[in-house]
Amino acid sequence: MKIEFGNIDELAALSPDVFWQQYVKKSIPVKVSKLFDSWPAIKNWDFNYFKNKAGTQRIQLKKFSSGGGVKVISCQLKDYVNDLECYDRDPNKKHRKLPPYCHDVPFFHLVTDLIDDVRPFATEFLPEWYRAEWWKYAQFFLGPAGSxxxxxxxxxxxxxxxxxxxxxxxxxxxxxxAIEYCYRNSWRWFDVNPRNPDFETYPAYRLVKPMRVTVGPGDVLYMPPGMLHYVSTIEKSISFNIDFHTRRSVVNSFQFVLDGMPSKNILYNIIISLGLILKVPPHYLFSYYKSYLNYIS
Ligand SMILES: O=C(O)CCC(=O)C(=O)O
Ligand SMILES: [Fe+2]
Incomplete structure (x- = not known):
């Protein structure tokens, strides 16, 4: 069965005002192409740049397995980059195991120089509470094609x-x-592979209408809370995300206490609520939130 994919809005420009009114408020995903084309990061960042800046830093690598398992490995960044280079150079890599995925690593904390490579940062795309130290909330993904x-x-x-x-x-x-048609195996992970769905094992997935979007250097993608996503690295990639709450999304999150949301998540969301709702300044709260950056759920 051929899979049909819908599209999301893909824009060449987006003002913060339209972003908040038309997309965040309405929970609609959007991609903006080349929004940050002028950042030094677009020219400079590759795996060797990271190795030169932070080769001896220990990083977390992940291996996802079918059925919802995730194995975490830790190593020095330079060893990881060397391993990727060996893999890239190997003409027989089809027969070789794909190296693990450097996944959800807070690189701006490990190498603060990197922050200057992504300026000017459009902080208006974040709630005011996050703006002064937006970089503290960023998580990185570095991996080979096929991740x-x-x-x-x-x-x-x-x-x-x-x-x-x-x-x-x-x-x-x-x-x-679509949650109920995707065969959930834990709080937030699902068994279906939307790129190549096995409709015999997962027949309910036929009812889902997936959307597809591709991102390249300088592009930004916005996803609203609860949106399911399956992410394939087509070309060796470096990316980062910022997960953020609004007052509305953090209040909404508490309804999922009854749906299996882990108690640690509830704690992190209470911390963010103190900031967004009771206006406790971020520098008082960050030390309580920080462990979230290494949290595997
Ligand atoms: O880039 C990836 O592989 C995963 C990204 C992701 O899941 C996220 O940003 O939440
Ligand atoms: Fe995600």
Whole structure:
């Protein structure tokens, strides 16, 4: 059966005002092409740049397996980059195991120089509470072509701004209402592979209408809370995202206490609520939130 994919809005420009009114408020995903084309990061960032800046930093690598398992490995960044280079050079790589995926790593904390490569940063695309130190909330993804993040939604039920810096990725997006047709195996992970669905094993997935979008250097993708996504790295990539709450999304998140949201998530969302609703300044709260950046859920 051939899979039909819908599109999302793809714009050449987007003002913060339209972003908040037409997309965030209405929970509609959007891609803006080449929004950050002029950042030094677009020219400079590749795997060797990271190795030169932070080769001895220990990083977290992930191996996702079918059935919802994830194995975490830790190593020095330079060893990872060397491993990727060996893999790239190998003419027989088809027969070789894909190297693991450097997934959800807070590189701006590890190498603060990198922050200057993504200025001027459009902080108006974040709620005011996050703006002064937006970089603290960014998580990075570095991986070879073929890396995949299986179908999931973001664990705190946050909004997501995704910045593609180097290489190309494909996102398959499903609305939160598709949850019941995707064969959930834990709080946020699902068994269906929307790129190549096995309709015999997962017949209910026939009812889902997936959307597809590709991102390249300088592109930004916005995903609303609860949107399911399956992410394929088409070309060796460097990307980062910022998961953020609004007052509305953080309040909404508490309804999922009854739906299996882990208690740690509830705690992180309470911390963010203190900022967004009770206006506790971020520098008082960050030390309580920080462990979220290494949280595997
Ligand atoms: O880029 C990826 O592989 C995963 C991205 C993702 O899931 C996210 O930004 O929430
Ligand atoms: Fe995600």
């Amino acid at each position: 995949v993040t299986p179908l999931h939604f973001d664990t705190l039920r946050t909004h997501n701004l995704f910045f593609q810096i180097h290489g190309i990725k494909e996102f398959i997006l499903l609305p939160p209402s």
